[in-house]
Amino acid sequence: MRASLIQLAVSDAEPAAERRARAAAMVRAQDGADLVVLPELWPVGGFAYDAWPTGAEPLDGPTAEAMSAAAKAVGCWLHAGSIVERDPDGPIYNTSLLFAPDGELVRTYRKIHRFGFDSGEAVAMGAGQEIVTADAGPAVLGLATCYDLRFPELFRALLDAGAELLVVPAAWPARRAEHWNLLARARAVEEQAFVLACNTAGTHGGVEQAGRSIVVDPWGRVLAEAGPDEQVLTVEFDPAEVAACRADFPVHRDRLLGIPAPVQR
């Protein structure tokens, strides 16, 4: 399986329509890829809060339209990162879009853990409520977004739902780049799954992005890692290694599903 992670540079200076056209061209250039991944909130900027109200779009808006056509042109699965989703009946959401090779939008995932504590996404957006997986041919994908990476219980739920490739688009700041790398490897080891974590490059909303997109195998080995700037990270791997790793080192068999209550002292 060949995957390309498009570590797009996202700046406030570039209009969303131009970035959309640029991203679509980059996806279309990934001839031969089985899976292409874009980062979180790349049309507007994950920290460009002021751009969210005007940049919000429906699930059949301009980003979905451009990404559907690009997936179909390449004939690949496309995790198109996330958009600010405008739900006519509710709040805005940080919503990831997954397209099948025929261009059909087959899954959406609304980010469950909103980042910002008492500001930004945590107050401006609604929280997703659903665990999302997708059978994408050679592997089952599990969807998570950026800050979700800090919550192992979500990844354990994705494991229980059958996930083998954990796909994590992000807008992760440079300031916490070490956490990004460590957590991506930790989630791969814990779930004995591939982790494909695609970050943004550049600076938007005054926040410098880490880049350093990363692909980790089920043994925790880093298969590929990007630098801080815009680049496409391409990697080939065999999804069957997930089952092989789980059979060879069957840690999940020893899970204590009824964790004992803490002892009162």
Ligand SMILES: O=C(O)CCC(=O)C(=O)O
């Ligand atoms: O958890 C972090 O350090 C960064 C999270 C983040 O930037 C996000 O979820 O948008």
